[in-house]
Amino acid sequence: xxxxxxxxxxxEWTFELIQKYDQEIARVAEHYxxxxxxxxxxxxxxxxxMDAYSSVGMPLNYNHWSFGKQFVSTEQQYKRGQMGLAYxxxxxxxxxxxxxxxxxxxxxxxxxxxxxxxxxxxxFKGNYLFKTWTDAxxxxxxxxxxxxxxxxxxxxxxxxxxEQMLDSCHALMNYGVNxxxxxxxxTPEEEKNRLLEREEYVQRHLNQLWNTIPRxxxxxxxxxxxxPKDPEENLLYFIEKNAPLLEPWQREIVxxxxxxxxxxxxxxxxxxxxxxxxxxxxxTILNHLHDEGLVTDGFIMEFLHSHTSVIYQPPFDSPxxxxxxxxxxxxxxxxDIRRICENPTDEDRQWFPDIAGSDWNETxxxxxxxxxxxxxxxxxxxxxxxxxxxxxxxxxxTALSTMQVSAIHDEQGYQQVREDLAASYNIGxxxxxxxxxxxxxxxxxxxxxxxxxxxxxxxxxxxxEVLKHLHRLWGFxxxxxxxxxxxxxxxxxxxxxxxNVDAVA
Amino acid sequence: xxxxxxxxxxxxxxxxxxxxxxxxxxxxxxKRAVEDAVNTRSIRDIDRGGExxxxxxxxxxxxxxxxxxxxxxRVFPGNQEFVAGDEIKRPEGxxxxxxxxxxxxxxxxxxxxxxxxxxxxEFLDFMFEDxxxxxxxxxxxxxxxxxxxxxxxxxxxGSPDKLNVVRSLRAANARxxxxxxxxRRRIRELKTEIKTLEGLLPNxxxxxxIAALNEEIKTLNLRIKRMPFIDExxxxxxxxxxxxVPSSKAVMFCVMDVSGSMTQTIKDTAKRFFILLYLxxxxxxKKIEVxxxxxxxxxxxxxxxxxxxxxxxxxxxVSSALNxxxxxxxxxxxxxxxxxxxxxxxxxxxxxxxxxxxxxxLEQRILPLVQYFAYVEITTGSxxxxxxxxxxxxxxxxxxFAMQTIVEASDIYPVFRKLFEKKE
Numbered sequence: 001x002x003x004x005x006x007x008x009x010x011x012e013w014t015f016e017l018i019q020k021y022d023q024e025i026a027r028v029a030e031h032y033x034x035x036x037x038x039x040x041x042x043x044x045x046x047x048x049x050m051d052a053y054s055s056v057g058m059p060l061n062y063n064h065w066s067f068g069k070q071f072v073s074t075e076q077q078y079k080r081g082q083m084g085l086a087y088x089x090x091x092x093x094x095x096x097x098x099x100x101x102x103x104x105x106x107x108x109x110x111x112x113x114x115x116x117x118x119x120x121x122x123x124f125k126g127n128y129l130f131k132t133w134t135d136a137x138x139x140x141x142x143x144x145x146x147x148x149x150x151x152x153x154x155x156x157x158x159x160x161x162x163e164q165m166l167d168s169c170h171a172l173m174n175y176g177v178n179x180x181x182x183x184x185x186x187t188p189e190e191e192k193n194r195l196l197e198r199e200e201y202v203q204r205h206l207n208q209l210w211n212t213i214p215r216x217x218x219x220x221x222x223x224x225x226x227x228p229k230d231p232e233e234n235l236l237y238f239i240e241k242n243a244p245l246l247e248p249w250q251r252e253i254v255x256x257x258x259x260x261x262x263x264x265x266x267x268x269x270x271x272x273x274x275x276x277x278x279x280x281x282x283x284t285i286l287n288h289l290h291d292e293g294l295v296t297d298g299f300i301m302e303f304l305h306s307h308t309s310v311i312y313q314p315p316f317d318s319p320x321x322x323x324x325x326x327x328x329x330x331x332x333x334x335x336d337i338r339r340i341c342e343n344p345t346d347e348d349r350q351w352f353p354d355i356a357g358s359d360w361n362e363t364x365x366x367x368x369x370x371x372x373x374x375x376x377x378x379x380x381x382x383x384x385x386x387x388x389x390x391x392x393x394x395x396x397x398t399a400l401s402t403m404q405v406s407a408i409h410d411e412q413g414y415q416q417v418r419e420d421l422a423a424s425y426n427i428g429x430x431x432x433x434x435x436x437x438x439x440x441x442x443x444x445x446x447x448x449x450x451x452x453x454x455x456x457x458x459x460x461x462x463x464x465e466v467l468k469h470l471h472r473l474w475g476f477x478x479x480x481x482x483x484x485x486x487x488x489x490x491x492x493x494x495x496x497x498x499x500n501v502d503a504v505a
Numbered sequence: 506x507x508x509x510x511x512x513x514x515x516x517x518x519x520x521x522x523x524x525x526x527x528x529x530x531x532x533x534x535x536k537r538a539v540e541d542a543v544n545t546r547s548i549r550d551i552d553r554g555g556e557x558x559x560x561x562x563x564x565x566x567x568x569x570x571x572x573x574x575x576x577x578x579r580v581f582p583g584n585q586e587f588v589a590g591d592e593i594k595r596p597e598g599x600x601x602x603x604x605x606x607x608x609x610x611x612x613x614x615x616x617x618x619x620x621x622x623x624x625x626x627e628f629l630d631f632m633f634e635d636x637x638x639x640x641x642x643x644x645x646x647x648x649x650x651x652x653x654x655x656x657x658x659x660x661x662x663g664s665p666d667k668l669n670v671v672r673s674l675r676a677a678n679a680r681x682x683x684x685x686x687x688x689r690r691r692i693r694e695l696k697t698e699i700k701t702l703e704g705l706l707p708n709x710x711x712x713x714x715i716a717a718l719n720e721e722i723k724t725l726n727l728r729i730k731r732m733p734f735i736d737e738x739x740x741x742x743x744x745x746x747x748x749x750v751p752s753s754k755a756v757m758f759c760v761m762d763v764s765g766s767m768t769q770t771i772k773d774t775a776k777r778f779f780i781l782l783y784l785x786x787x788x789x790x791k792k793i794e795v796x797x798x799x800x801x802x803x804x805x806x807x808x809x810x811x812x813x814x815x816x817x818x819x820x821x822x823v824s825s826a827l828n829x830x831x832x833x834x835x836x837x838x839x840x841x842x843x844x845x846x847x848x849x850x851x852x853x854x855x856x857x858x859x860x861x862x863x864x865x866x867l868e869q870r871i872l873p874l875v876q877y878f879a880y881v882e883i884t885t886g887s888x889x890x891x892x893x894x895x896x897x898x899x900x901x902x903x904x905x906f907a908m909q910t911i912v913e914a915s916d917i918y919p920v921f922r923k924l925f926e927k928k929e
Binding site: 015018019022026038039040041042043044045048050051054055063064065066067068069070071072073075076079095099102117159163167170171172173174175313314315316317318321324389390391392393394395396397398399401402403404405406407408409410412413417420421423424431432434453454455456457458459460461462463465466469 | 507508509510511512513515518519520522523524525526527528529530564565566567568569570571572573574575576577578579580581582583584585587588589590591592593594595619620621622
C-alpha cells in the first residue's frame with residue numbers, strides 16, 4: 001500500500017479537518033461495501049449533549065417532567081465528574097444525524113465519525129428489524145407532529161391533564177409494541193389528515209361495542225363472549241382502540257407514545273449487535289487509514305486507548321462489573337467471526353462449517369442484516385469467544401439455599417452457556433409476559449390481564465402502581481392474574497384494591 | 506457526501522421546560538429542602554441556591570418488571586475457579602450483580618436519594634412563596650448589584666466603534682519613527698557626506714559622487730515612504746469596564762429575646778424575618794455587616810450560630826439589648842459612615858418595669874441614629890406592656906419605626922411592604 005501524508009498531526013479539530021477525515025472514512029467504508037444513509041454531522045457543546053441525553057437522544061421531543069428529571073440527574077453527575085458524556089449520539093433517521101461534541105480531540109471526532117456515521121448508520125439501514133419496524137425518513141417529522149400536538153393539548157386541556165395521561169402511557173410504554181405484526185409506516189402528512197377521521201371512527205366503533213344491549217334470551221352465563229377474542233399483547237394499542245372513557249385527544253396521546261415506543265423496539269433488541277458492528281467498523285476503518293499512512297502513530301495510540309477502554313469487560317467479581325458489556329461482547333464476536341472466516345481452526349470448522357473459510361465481509365454483512373441479539377448470539381457465539389470471556393452460567397433458584405454453576409466454558413458447557421446468554425437477550429424473557437385477556441363487556445366493564453409466569457418469576461412490588469395507571473386509562477376495574485404454565489391462576493392483583501377474601505388469600 | 510453543521514450556537518436550554526415541569530411536580534419536596542436550608546444556613550449565604558434530595562421511591566416511574574424470586578439463569582464473564590456443578594452461596598442483597606435488569610441502586614453503590622441542585626433564583630422563589638412577596642420585589646431582591654461602565658485606559662483589541670483615533674495615529678507615528686530609524690540615520694550620514702563633498706566642488710569626481718549619494722537618499726526616502734501609514738498593530742481602542750456602583754455600607758442589628766419563653770418555632774420565624782431584611786439590604790448596599798445581639802436579662806453580642814441555636818432560661822430585660830446595641834453603634838458604627846438597620850424580634854415578654862426604659866433608650870440613643878427600626882412580635886397572645894410602649898414610639902417616629910405582630914410566616918411580609926413603600 002502506498003504511504004501518504006497524514007491528514008493531520010495535531011489534536012485540535014477544525015471543520016475542514018472533519019470534512020477531510022469524513023471523506024477518507026467514507027472512501028474506506030465504501031471500499032468495504034458499507035451501505036449508509038447520507039450523513040448529517042452536527043457539532044454541539046456539552047450542554048447541548050446533555051439536552052440530547054435527556055430527551056432520549058432525540059433532537060426534539062414533547063415536554064414531560066421525566067425528561068427534566070433525566071436532565072437534572074445527568075447535569076448533576078456530569079458536574080460532579082461522576083460520569084463523562086458519551087462521545088456521540090446517533091439518530092436512526094434519514095439523513096442519519098450524528099452529534100459530535102465540541103470538546104473531543106480530532107482523533108475522537110474521527111473515531112466517532114467512523115463509529116456512528118458509518119457503523120451505526122449502516123446498521124440502521126441494513127438490519128431487518130430496523131427495516132421492518134422503523135421508518136427512518138419519517139421519524140423527525142413525526143416527533144415534530146407529536147410535540148406540536150401535545151403542546152396543543154396542553155393549551156386546550158391543561159398541563160396537568162396531559163401530564164397524567166403521559167405518565168400513565170409511559171408506565172405501559174414497553175407494552176405498546178407489536179412484537180410480531182408489522183406496523184403501518186408512520187407518515188406525518190397522512191397522520192395529520194387522518195387524525196379527525198380516526199377520532200370519529202374510533203368513537204363510533206366504541207359506541208357500538210359498549211352499546212350492545214343484550215336481548216334477554218341471549219344472556220346465558222357460560223356463553224359470555226370473550227373480548228378480545230385472542231389475548232392482546234399490545235396494551236396501549238388495545239386501550240387506544242377500546243378504552244370506553246377516553247377523549248379523542250387522549251387516544252391520540254396513547255397513540256403517540258405507542259408509536260415512539262415501537263420506534264425504539266428494534267434498538268432494545270439489537271444493542272450488542274449494533275454496538276459490536278459500529279466498534280468493529282471504527283476499528284477496521286481507522287486501522288485501514290493507518291495502514292495507508294493517513295493517520296499518525298500518535299493518532300492510532302490515542303484511538304486504541306479509548307477503544308480498549310470502551311470494549312473492556314470487567315470480570316464478574318470486579319467492582320466495575322455491571323453486567324456484560326455489549327460493546328465488548330459485540331465487538332469480540334464480530335472480530336471472532338472475521339477470524340473464523342480468515343483463519344479457522346478445526347474446532348471452528350466443526351462448529352461453523354458454513355462460514356469457516358468464507359469471505360469475512362460477506363458473512364458479517366449477512367449476520368448484520370438478518371439477526372437480532374438473541375439469534376445472533378445463538379448462531380455465532382463460538383467456543384473460542386466463550387473461553388476468551390470465560391463465560392459461565394449460574395442458575396439461581398430462590399427455592400434452593402444455594403446457587404448452582406450450571407455450565408462453564410468447556411466442551412460440555414458451550415451449548416448451554418450459549419443458549420443461556422442468548423436467552424438473556426430475549427425481551428420476552430426479560431420483561432414479564434402480560435397480555436390483555438378479557439373485558440367484561442356485559443358486566444362491570446372490568447379489564448382482566450394475564451401474566452404468564454416464566455421460570456416462576458413473580459412480578460415486582462411496584463406492579464400495583466402500574467395497575468393504577470392502567471386503571472386511569474381504562475376507567476374501570478383492572479384485574480391482573482398471574483398464570484402458571486399449567487394454566488392455573490396463582491396470584492391475583494386488583495385495582496382499585498379489593499377488600500375481600502380474594503385479596504387476602 | 507456528508508453535511509457538517511455547526512450547532513454550537515443553537516439554543517442551549519432546550520431542557521428548561523422539562524426541568525420546570527420536574528420542579529413543579531416535586532414542589533413539595535423542594536420546599537421542604539428549602540425550608541431546611543433556611544433553618545440551618547447562615548443568613549449571609551441564604552441566597553445561594555441549594556441541594557434538594559428526593560427519596561427514589563417517590564420519583565421512580567413504575568413499569569411492569571420481574572421481582573425477586575423464581576428461577577434465573579445468568580451468564581457472567583471472568584470465571585476463574587468454577588466448574589459445572591459447583592454450589593455457591595447466594596450473595597447478600599439478592600441479585601448480586603444482575604445481568605443488567607436490576608436497578609443500579611440494588612448494587613450497593615447506587616444512591617437511595619435523588620439529589621440535585623437548584624439555582625439561586627429558584628431557591629428564592631421557593632423561599633418567598635410563603636411570604637407572599639409580590640413579584641416585583643422578588644426580582645429586585647435577586648439582582649443585588651448594579652454596574653456602571655467606566656473607561657479604563659486603552660487596549661489593542663476592541664470593536665470599531667471604540668476606536669480611539671488620536672491614540673491610534675500616535676501609535677502609528679511612533680511605529681513609523683521607530684521602524685525607519687536605520688534609514689533616516691543613513692540619510693543623515695549621506696547628507697553630511699554631501700556637505701563635505703560640496704566643499705570640493707567643482708571637482709568632477711565630487712559631482713558624480715554627490716549625484717550617486719542623492720540617488721541613494723532618494724531610494725531610502727522611498728523605502729521610508731513605503732512603510733504603511735497605519736497598521737493594524739497601531740490601532741488603540743477605548744477600554745470600558747463594568748464596575749459595581751459603589752454604595753455606602755450598612756450594618757444590620759439582629760436583636761432577639763432568647764429567654765425561656767422563646768420556642769424554636771418562634772426563633773425560626775424570627776430568622777426568616779431577619780433573612781428578608783438582610784436580602785433587602787443586600788439590594789441597596791454593597792457592604793453589609795450583621796451584628797447579632799441576644800438577650801435575656803443580660804445582653805450579649807454573639808455569632809450567628811449561638812444567636813439562633815443556644816437556649817437560655819431566665820427573665821427578660823429588653824432594655825439591656827437596646828443599650829448594648831446603642832453602645833456598639835457608638836463604638837464601631839458611626840452613623841456618618843454607616844446606614845444602620847435594627848431588627849428586633851421577641852414574643853412580647855418583658856419585665857414590667859423595663860418597658861418604659863426601653864422607650865427612653867430607643868427614643869434617645871437609637872432612633873435618631875438609625876435608618877430604620879423594625880420590631881416584630883411573634884405571638885398568638887395579646888399584647889403586653891412592651892407593645893404598648895412601642896406604640897407610643899410609633900406615633901412619634903413613624904418614619905423610621907415599624908412594628909408588627911407575626912403569627913405565622915406569611916405575616917412577615919407586611920412589615921416589609923412598609924419598608925419598600927417608603928423607599929420607592
